[in-house]
Amino acid sequence: MIPDPRVYLVDDAPELRRALGRLLALEGLQVSAFASAEEFLAAPPLTQPACLVLDVELPGLDGLALQERLGPRPALPIVFLTGKGDIPMSVRAMKAGAVDFLTKPVEAEALLGAVRAALERSAACVAEERARAELCVRLAQLTAREREVLEHVLAGRLNKQIAAALGIGEHTVKVHRGRAMEKLALDSVAELARLADRLGLEPAR
Amino acid sequence: MNPLTVLWSMLVGAGLVSGAVHALVWLRSREARASLCFALIAAGVSAMAALELWMLHSTSAAQYGERLRWFHLPVWVTVLALLGFARAYLGGGRTWLAWGAGLARTLSLALNFLHPVNTNYRSIEGLRTVRFLGADVPVPIGEPNPAMLVGQLSLFLLLAFVLDCARSAWQRGEQRRALTVGGSVAFFVGAATLQAILVFWGFVDIPVTASLFFAASVAGVGFELSSDLLRSATLARELQQRADELARERLELAHLARVASLSELSGSLAHELNQPLAIILANAQAAQRLLERAPPDLDEVRAILDDIVAADRRAGEVIRRLRGLLKRGESERRPLALQEVAESVLTLMRSELIGRGVELERRFAPELPPVLGDRVPLEQVLLNLVLNACDALATAPLGSRRIRLTSASSDGLVRLSLADNGTGLPADPARLFEPFFTTKPGGLGMGLSICRTIVTAHGGRLWAEPVSTGGSVFHLELPAARP
Numbered sequence: 001m002i003p004d005p006r007v008y009l010v011d012d013a014p015e016l017r018r019a020l021g022r023l024l025a026l027e028g029l030q031v032s033a034f035a036s037a038e039e040f041l042a043a044p045p046l047t048q049p050a051c052l053v054l055d056v057e058l059p060g061l062d063g064l065a066l067q068e069r070l071g072p073r074p075a076l077p078i079v080f081l082t083g084k085g086d087i088p089m090s091v092r093a094m095k096a097g098a099v100d101f102l103t104k105p106v107e108a109e110a111l112l113g114a115v116r117a118a119l120e121r122s123a124a125c126v127a128e129e130r131a132r133a134e135l136c137v138r139l140a141q142l143t144a145r146e147r148e149v150l151e152h153v154l155a156g157r158l159n160k161q162i163a164a165a166l167g168i169g170e171h172t173v174k175v176h177r178g179r180a181m182e183k184l185a186l187d188s189v190a191e192l193a194r195l196a197d198r199l200g201l202e203p204a205r
Numbered sequence: 206m207n208p209l210t211v212l213w214s215m216l217v218g219a220g221l222v223s224g225a226v227h228a229l230v231w232l233r234s235r236e237a238r239a240s241l242c243f244a245l246i247a248a249g250v251s252a253m254a255a256l257e258l259w260m261l262h263s264t265s266a267a268q269y270g271e272r273l274r275w276f277h278l279p280v281w282v283t284v285l286a287l288l289g290f291a292r293a294y295l296g297g298g299r300t301w302l303a304w305g306a307g308l309a310r311t312l313s314l315a316l317n318f319l320h321p322v323n324t325n326y327r328s329i330e331g332l333r334t335v336r337f338l339g340a341d342v343p344v345p346i347g348e349p350n351p352a353m354l355v356g357q358l359s360l361f362l363l364l365a366f367v368l369d370c371a372r373s374a375w376q377r378g379e380q381r382r383a384l385t386v387g388g389s390v391a392f393f394v395g396a397a398t399l400q401a402i403l404v405f406w407g408f409v410d411i412p413v414t415a416s417l418f419f420a421a422s423v424a425g426v427g428f429e430l431s432s433d434l435l436r437s438a439t440l441a442r443e444l445q446q447r448a449d450e451l452a453r454e455r456l457e458l459a460h461l462a463r464v465a466s467l468s469e470l471s472g473s474l475a476h477e478l479n480q481p482l483a484i485i486l487a488n489a490q491a492a493q494r495l496l497e498r499a500p501p502d503l504d505e506v507r508a509i510l511d512d513i514v515a516a517d518r519r520a521g522e523v524i525r526r527l528r529g530l531l532k533r534g535e536s537e538r539r540p541l542a543l544q545e546v547a548e549s550v551l552t553l554m555r556s557e558l559i560g561r562g563v564e565l566e567r568r569f570a571p572e573l574p575p576v577l578g579d580r581v582p583l584e585q586v587l588l589n590l591v592l593n594a595c596d597a598l599a600t601a602p603l604g605s606r607r608i609r610l611t612s613a614s615s616d617g618l619v620r621l622s623l624a625d626n627g628t629g630l631p632a633d634p635a636r637l638f639e640p641f642f643t644t645k646p647g648g649l650g651m652g653l654s655i656c657r658t659i660v661t662a663h664g665g666r667l668w669a670e671p672v673s674t675g676g677s678v679f680h681l682e683l684p685a686a687r688p
Contacts, residue, residue, distance in 0.1 A: 012559070013480055015512055019487035022509065026494045057476060059559045060604075083476030083483070083556065104476075104483035108490035 004048045005119045009033040010040050010066070011055040011081065016104075020053065023108050024115065037061035041069070046076070049126045051099070051118035053111070056082040056089065064089065067096050075125045077118035081106060132198055138184050139199050146180035148204070149173055153189060154196055155203035165204075207340035213258040216420050220251025223427050230434065242290035243423075243430055249283030250423050254416035261342050261412060266329040269345050274323035276413070277356070281314045283419060284363055287390065290426070291366060295387055297373025302366040309359035316352045324352045325405045335410050342412050349406050360398040367391045382429065389425025393418040455658070460533050462655045463585045466592060467530060473557035474527065480556070481520035488513045526553055529581055530588070540575040540686045541583065543621050544612055550587040551610075561595050562603045568611040574685040576619050582659040586667070589652045590623045590679050596645060597627025597677065617685045626676035634669040634677075 007029050011017050017033040024031045034040040037058055056063035067078055077099045082089070090101040099121065100114035142150070145166075152162040159177070163170040184199075186192050196203075224247030231241040256276040263269035288303045317324035329347035336342075371387020374380075397418035403409045467474065492509045495501050526549055551558075551565065558565055591608065598606040609624045636642050638657045643650035653667075660667040665683035672678050 013484070015484045015516055016480065016487065019484050019491060019509075019512060022491035022505070023487055023494070026491060057556055057559055059564075060562075062560075062562075081483075083479040084472040084560070086472075104479040105486040106483060108487065108494075111487075 004030070005123070006030045006032060006046065006048055006050040007115060007119075008040060008043075008046075008050060008052045008076075010035075010037060010052065010058065010063070012036060012058050013055075016055075020111070023111065024053075027112055027115075029115070029119075037063070037066040037069075040066070047126075049119055049123040050076055051115055051122055052076055052078045053115065054078050054080055056080055056085055056093075064093060064096075067093065067098065072097055075122050075129065077121045079111070079114040079118050081111075135184070135195065135199055139201075141183050142180055143176075146176045146183070147201075149176040150180050150192065151201060151204040153177060154193065154201060155205070157204075209261060209338055209340045209342065210258065212338070213254050213261070213416070216254035216416055217251050217258070220247045220254060220416075220420060220423065223423065224248040224251060227430065239290055239294040240430070242286045242293055243426060245286035246283055246290060246419075246426070247423050249279045249286060250416055250419040252279035253283065253419060257413060257416050263332065263343055266331050266345060266347070269332060269343065270322045270326060270329045270347075273325060273345075273413075274317055277314055277317045277324060280356075280415070281310050284310045284359060287363060287394070288366060291370040291387075291390065294426075294430075295367075295370035295374040295379075295382060296377070298366050298370035302362055302369060306359050306362035306366055309355050309362060313353070313356035313359055316355060320350065320352060322347075322350070324350055324356055326350050333410070335412075337411055344410055344412055353401075353405055357398060357402060360394060360401070364391055364394050364398065367394065385429045386426050390422045393422035393425070456533065458651075459582060459585065459655055459659065462651055463530050463581075463588075466585065466588050466652070467527070469592060470554065470557050473555075473560055474523070474553065476556040476560075477523050477553065478520055481516040481523075484516035485513050485520075488516070523553065530584060532581065538577050538579055541578045541580055542573065542575050543578075543583075543619050543681075543683065544569050544573060546578075546580060546583050547587050547610060547612075547621060550584050550591065554588070554591055558591075558595070558608075561598070561606070563595055563598055563606045563608055566607065566609045568609065570612050570614065573612055573614050573619055574617075576663070576665075576683040577686040578663050578683060583663070586656045586659055586681060587621075587623075589656050590681070593652065593679075594623060594625035594627060597625050597629070599627075601627055614685065618682050619685050620680055620682045622678055622680045624672055624676065624678035626672070626674070629675060630669055630671050630677045634671070637669055638667070 007024050009017055009020055009024070009031055010033075011020070012035055014035070017035070021031045021033055032043065034043065038060055040052075041061075054063045054066060058066075061069065063080055063082075070076065070078075074097075078093075078097070079099050080090075080093050080101045081104055082101070083104045085101065085103055093101050099118040100110075102110055102114060139147075148166065149162060152165060157165070159170050159173045163173045166173070181187070181192070184192070184195075186195070195201075224244045226244075227240040227247065228244035231237050231244060253276065256272060256279065260269060260272045260276065263272055285307055288307055292298055292303065313324055320327075322328055326345060326347040327350045329345045331346050332343040333346055334341050335344050367387055367390045371383040371391065374387060375383035397415045400411075400418065401413070401415065404411060404413055488509045492506050492513075495506055495509070530553075594608045598608070605626065607626050611622045611624070613620050613622075631637065631644060637644075638653050639650075640654040641650040642654075657667045660681060660683070663683055665681065667679070667681050669677055669679050
């Protein structure tokens with residue numbers, strides 16, 4: 001279960017906002033509805049998993065323009081709705097990363113399916129983001145020496161070689177290495193190698 | 206009853222009938238002077254026949270003389286009317302001949318009434334019975350009056366005038382007319398003149414039968430006139446058929462133009478219908494899910510049903526308006542609120558305007574008088590104007606595309622103006638309304654031309670003006686309906 005998922009609904013017709021809002025609320029989703037792209041942009045930014053159900057034909061900034069304005073935002077996948085969409089329009093939307101492109105009138109199952117997929121994507125993205133943020137915090141706790149040692153470990157060097165390279169005792173290397181692994185909550189070099197990319201760690205030369 | 210009485214009574218009747226027919230023609234169209242003259246000729250001949258019949262039943266010389274004197278009155282009418290007819294129907298003819306004939310006849314009529322007996326006889330001593338056309342009829346015995354030379358001169362002049370007219374008709378290429386009308390009038394007037402000379406100067410012993418000759422010429426002329434009437438009736442029918450065809454074609458053309466405009470809007474119209482359908486479907490499926498719960502929230506279900514009904518009505522409204530525009534309509538004029546017609550069109554175009562990023566501003570005057578109009582064509586005009594404005598705005602930057610619709614009324618006129626800040630007008634805005642003139646690639650150039658035809662048919666005006674700040678404004682002005 002995704003924690004506290006929210007659906008942002010942008011459509012200029014209040015009756016449709018109400019109707020779709022009912023369907024989504026019955027699924028246990030929180031819904032925030034907006035009458036225009038501008039209104040949506042003025043809303044405070046979000047932190048929880050969410051998706052955007054977006055009408056293409058909006059007065060002022062239309063749905064596709066809003067998608068462009070938002071830029072690639074994996075944490076906020078878009079499900080498009082259109083009353084007169086054509087193939088080029090849907091291709092454009094999907095290429096820009098939309099989850100789905102649904103035509104009105106839309107079946108509840110189709111909409112809810114798309115919304116669920118979008119929310120899962122968002123949740124994964126949010127979880128990933130959180131894990132990365134957490135790792136970054138931990139990485140920041142490393143001393144310069146500990147970080148240096150880890151970089152040498154990543155390059156595949158033995159403690160003895162590291163000690164020689166850094167001009168310190170082998171025992172000292174062991175202590176730094178043990179503390180660093182502890183701070184990053186890692187058990188093995190394999191795990192370290194797996195996270196290196198996300199941590200922004202480069203092997204030492 | 207003797208055969209003469211029967212024949213002459215028939216002459217009276219026939220004269221009256223054909224006179225009445227042509228008098229009616231003249232009453233219907235006052236410029237048909239030939240018909241008026243012909244009606245007078247027929248009436249005169251009818252009266253001549255009546256007086257001749259009366260003369261044939263005279264029992265004394267004095268009675269005969271008196272009746273012969275009155276006989277000259279219809280003769281006078283007939284001669285003048287024949288002069289008028291020849292001029293009106295055949296044309297040409299020397300004017301002095303006509304004046305001469307008319308004056309001589311009038312002088313003869315005056316002499317007739319000034320003289321103790323009449324212009325034909327100085328005195329009538331008695332009556333003799335002669336056998337004529339199987340009947341015994343009285344003829345006078347008396348002394349001829351030389352004054353009748355004036356009357357006979359008038360007949361000669363009339364004959365000359367008619368022949369002169371026939372000649373000019375012939376030269377104009379109207380040989381048929383010259384022959385049937387000129388020929389029959391000249392022949393029978395000549396015959397009547399000859400008979401008058403022979404009878405009144407005492408060369409032959411027969412009664413006067415001038416009406417018979419004149420009736421024959423009436424028949425000849427009447428034949429020609431009726432074929433004229435027949436021809437004009439046929440022409441009128443053909444003209445009406447053409448006019449009907451033209452009206453049908455115009456309706457068809459307007460219909461095609463409407464269909465073309467609507468097909469341009471098809472995407473937006475689909476949206477206009479899909480929107481309520483989407484509202485209905487989502488609401489209905491939400492209600493189904495609600496009802497599966499225990500206990501179902503019936504207040505919410507009620508609210509959902511209200512929304513469904515409203516959306517359904519809205520879809521119905523769109524379809525109704527669309528059907529109106531797609532209908533091959535016969536025209537029907539009724540009082541209309543022009544603003545309401547505009548609103549109806551804007552309802553259909555709502556999503557088209559949104560899709561094209563056009564902002565619409567309405568500045569309607571309150572309390573506009575209604576106009577007398579045919580709803581569908583007027584909707585078509587507005588549809589066209591709004592679509593044109595949208596096209597003119599296509600190259601303007603997004604966010605600055607504006608259409609302003611204003612209304613006003615003054616001096617019994619209602620005006621609707623549609624301004625845009627688009628590409629503006631060609632150098633000569635009047636050309637916009639010419640058929641096949643277009644500024645759009647792939648445009649037919651019929652839209653505004655049809656619009657102007659529609660507005661003109663409503664007694665109104667449609668014109669375009671440039672706007673000083675850029676763009677153009679189209680004015681639609683219609684007369685207000687009289688209360």
